[in-house]
Amino acid sequence: MPHFCRIVKSGIAAPLLAATLLLLPPAAQADHADWHHGLSLIDKLKYAPDFPHYDYVNPEAPKGGDVKLSTTGTFDTFNPVLDKGQPAVGLALVFDTLLKSADDEISTGYGLLAEGVSYPADISSATFRLRQEAKWADGKPVTPEDVVFSLDRSKELDPLYANYYKHVTSAEKTGERDVTFHFDQKNNRELPNILGQLQILPKHWWEGQGPDGKPRDITKTTLEPVMGSGPYKIAAFSAGASVRYELRDDYWGKSLNVNVGQNNFGSISYTFFGDRDVEFEAFRSGNSDYWLENIAARWATGYDFPAVKDGRVKRESLPNPLRATGVMQALVPNMRRAPFNDERVRQALNFTLDFEEMNRTVFYNAYTRVDSYFWNTDLASSGLPQDAELAILEEVKDKVPPEVFTAPYKNPVGGTPQAGRDNLRRAIALLKEAGFELKGNRMVEAKTGKPFSFEILLSSDTLERVALPYAQNLKKIGIDARVRTVDASQYTNRTRAFDYDMTWIVWAQTLSPGNEQLDYWGSRSATEQGSRNYAGIADPGVDALINKVIFAKDRDTLVAATKALDRVLLAHNYVVPLYYKRDMNIAYWDKFSRPAELPTYAIGFPTIWWSKNASPK
Structure with missing residues (x-):
């Protein structure tokens, strides 16, 4: 269970992590x-x-x-x-x-x-x-x-x-x-x-x-x-x-x-x-003492200033904070708004992101793509469900996508011209199934002729280095995606009110998931302004699996239930998964x-x- 605070936004959740159970003998009264x-x-x-x-x-x-x-x-x-x-x-x-x-x-x-x-x-x-x-x-x-x-x-x-x-x-x-x-x-x-x-x-x-x-x-x-x-x-x-x-x-x-x-x-x-760039210059000049680096390119090339060379500024990559932290960093379409309530549209949006190309050209191959809502932990689902996880999924079989039993979740893979073209073709096919068609160079609703156009809301211009290439890829299949970066106050107010088409979110998880899952993905939280259900998830199968996580009778059951929940969330294509590192990069004055x-x-x-x-x- 994450230590409670106002987390969110785009960036790592501060990951402030805490716990959840009394193991010592309980008192009767x-x-x-x-x-x-x-x-x-x-x-x-x-x-x-x-x-x-x-x-x-x-x-x-x-x-x-x-x-x-x-x-x-x-x-x-x-x-x-x-x-x-x-x-x-x-x-x-x-x-x-x-x-x-x-x-x-x-x-x-x-x-x-x-x-x-x-x-x-x-x-x-x-x-x-x-x-x-x-x-x-x-x-x-x-x-x-x-x-x-x-x-x-x-x-x-x-x-x-x-x-x-x-x-x-x-x-x-x-x-x-x-x-x-x-x-x-x-x-x-x-x-x-x-x-x-x-x-x-x-x-x-x-x-x-x-x-x-x-x-x-x-x-x-x-x-x-x-x-x-x-x-x-x-x-x-x-x-x-x-x-x-x-x-x-x-x-x-x-x-x-x-x-x-x-x-x-x-x-x-x-x-x-x-x-954020001005903030880094303040660190370089000694006006701040500590820096948590979240840009791979800057970590690779931006620390050649004198204070680093002569040892007055130290740099370290540390795994400690992420050893017990699951992360889902993603672009999140708001399903409260059409056409994002159509799973085929959401899946098409994922096929349009070429992570491998961005990782090579922008990130110096520093990142790994996230493929789980509990990424980097033993709670992440993988392969096909087995044993206790399979038994839990069988109990809610009528409420979950049938593919969770037959096909492990996999992100689309790009990185080459051919793979990129194949993924875009697959995105166009999915959009056609959802009622869209290409007219000239625009993707439009077949019935109304309305162009497919939406806004990607960001809280920091640092994130534009991903959002802008993504928008360019969407343009290749006729989708007009506009990137808008706003100040912190406006971003907070808009995300509290679910006033966005798509935004960038990081959910942090501990190894003890529980009641916070209701706030992240529960049906009730989908309509509660200020909740962290940014995608607008309201699904009976997800609700049932959240309850199995909360009321797991022991650790083994908790792990199995969490993997089942993870698998179903992934199968619904609620988000466009992004990337993360397994180490945290820090720099500080000596x-x-x-x-x-x-x-x-x-x-x-x-x-x-x-x-x-x-x-x-």
Whole structure:
């Protein structure tokens, strides 16, 4: 289950990953509960209740120094739960959650604001006990009322949260420091853990008065620096342009085992850019300290500047963050609009993309084409279904495409003039079956004569290096595809409202898929603005398989059900799959230190790195 946040857009999801199940013995009743210090889905917890710190941190890391970061886009609000406006990057630094994940385990969480958690045998509820020492930045204690407020307001104000926590019917205070969440279904094993990801807000602050003497309103955007219980505070900002977070000396949790060796920088600053190339020039000149490279051509040819040559800028390719991350990066036609609701049209759009040619001419053969919604993990389907996966598909045989039993999914392969021509011929044939025909050099509806024309909506001009060649290929078969790049705010608003013909999306998956699949592909989310069902998928077979994933009784069943879901999603040709890398390319100025061995599943920057200029303890 991905750690919940506003992910999306085009680009990697920040992949912020978390977990989903309590494996320790459940309590029969909350009044006589066995309290557990952590949650895990796949394996037993690595760390015992009294662990001093995560193994991958340096517990003696010095505190202090600054790190300057950058991002593309803008911001107009610090409200972390409102589905309006563009929230500032970095707000997670201000707020704590009930649990905190470990980056050397898959799907685990250990107590942060909560010191313990319990649940009954049927998993019809979960109770979290808050730490007595947990405090807000104003010194007031974190209370069960804050947790109830956070859940209620999050579900009320953002469709993403409403979907994510839709099976959590209510939360109530059940003890001085206890809060109990009630569920509308039993044996959904991930619900306790995804509640651990809930960002907790201070009820008294949001219901109080602002500096202007007027009541605050959580239903509106705000540029008042918000207060949290986390390690950093908002120290300074320029609306839409920059924000600076400072480490709090009085942070209540700085000595907690899940925080030891982390949150080491004295300040973390973000500068916002409207252009990715300008942002890179800021990195080259030393105005930002760290760069995540997402352009293969630049990684191959764009690092010949002096600071790289003399070692002041370091470059690395690291597999860590993607070891447990499945990725589907794709161009996504909006099936809410004709003719994209016709599967033959969608399949034709895939035949028109010549990935192999682009990989050779644009990407220096750096990428692999994605052929699964869980690509690069053991959850990806392949070959023909067998054993448990086949049995699951047989149960929904009347609801899924018959080819899932007879033909493995394969992307069209181009890369040569002959292959390219063959693929375009196949696309034209599919469009003819769907009621289109070529008249002169235009593809038109045979009945109406209406030209086949659509817009590809992008959030960054970086993506144009793929979208423009794709549009040129579409033009070869008479389709008028226009590429439109808009600013971050407009892109966010349009994708929330499903106001596009086709757009570019990245879905990130963990090795513990669950309730988020409803938001990605479930029928209900297809009509809920703000959901991540960008394609508009509403299919009974997909819905049935999502439920089999959510209610899988064990790991083997989960893997089989996920592969079945993957296979059916692919068979419907909902998207035009793109590409990804198995390593993450980073560059940074040589002003940092870090643990000798990074965590298995993360780079850990900036959380566990530290400044060379910081004073030792």
